[in-house]
Amino acid sequence: MEEFFYEEPSLRRKDEAIEFINEFIKNNSNINGTGGLDRYLDDYEGWLVKLEQDYRANQPEGRVPALTYFLVRESDNKIIGMINIRLVLNDYLRRHGGHIGYCIRPSEREKGYNKINLYLGLKVCQQHEVEEALLDADLDNPASWKTMESLGGIRVEEYIDEVDQTKSVRYIIPVDDSINRYKDIYESKIKHY
Numbered sequence: 631m632e633e634f635f636y637e638e639p640s641l642r643r644k645d646e647a648i649e650f651i652n653e654f655i656k657n658n659s660n661i662n663g664t665g666g667l668d669r670y671l672d673d674y675e676g677w678l679v680k681l682e683q684d685y686r687a688n689q690p691e692g693r694v695p696a697l698t699y700f701l702v703r704e705s706d707n708k709i710i711g712m713i714n715i716r717l718v719l720n721d722y723l724r725r726h727g728g729h730i731g732y733c734i735r736p737s738e739r740e741k742g743y744n745k746i747n748l749y750l751g752l753k754v755c756q757q758h759e760v761e762e763a764l765l766d767a768d769l770d771n772p773a774s775w776k777t778m779e780s781l782g783g784i785r786v787e788e789y790i791d792e793v794d795q796t797k798s799v800r801y802i803i804p805v806d807d808s809i810n811r812y813k814d815i816y817e818s819k820i821k822h823y
């Protein structure tokens with residue numbers, strides 16, 4: 631059974647993290663949930679500092695505390711995906727982005743890995759007392775919204791996103807309920823230390 635865990639980004643994954651993002655670029659893929667790593671490819675150290683600032687309680691105006699993780703597969707110790715979890719929402723995030731952004735590297739998609747990623751993300755939400763996770767996705771990105779539905783997400787709205795003018799869908803995931811409902815499937819896929 632393959633197992634996965636979250637790892638906080640650090641210097642020791644520098645080369646691998648850059649290679650991870652380059653795989654998206656090579657495949658012309660959207661990049662989400664990386665905490666901006668794709669904008670810091672030539673300043674990985676600066677990105678690590680940014681992540682520390684992202685988590686600080688006293689954010690500059692308009693910023694909220696957020697956590698970013700690598701999703702790592704235990705068997706080959708490889709970065710498979712990433713997630714960015716906003717622990718508090720501001721008005722902008724309520725309208726665009728919600729609590730969670732995520733991605734799985736192109737070569738590892740359609741294997742159910744993002745469902746594991748979201749399950750782990752919901753556990754982080756639970757630890758930080760986020761009771762209802764709000765997520766959104768483009769309507770033409772079923773891999774994203776089906777992930778939400780697979781973890782008990784309830785579609786609350788279809789709308790035109792004011793930021794990028796795309797047809798979008800918004801989901802609410804009741805965090806405790808989801809974890810209780812799906813723990814038998816996903817706990818065995820998580821590396822417990």
Ligand SMILES: CC(C)(COP(=O)(O)OP(=O)(O)OC[C@H]1O[C@@H](n2cnc3c(N)ncnc32)[C@H](O)[C@@H]1OP(=O)(O)O)[C@@H](O)C(=O)NCCC(=O)NCCS
Pocket residue numbers: 659660661662731732733734735738739740741742743744745746766767768771772773774776777780
């Ligand atoms: C969205 C993304 C994270 C999905 O990752 P993934 O590991 O392939 O997803 P999973 O294999 O866990 O599949 C999740 C669900 O989506 C479905 N799915 C996966 N790929 C799909 C596709 N290309 N078309 C339709 N459904 C798809 C799966 O069948 C599964 O649904 P199910 O439980 O009903 O069977 C990945 O495609 C990605 O990184 N995309 C680029 C970044 C992005 O768009 N992030 C989301 C922004 S909101």
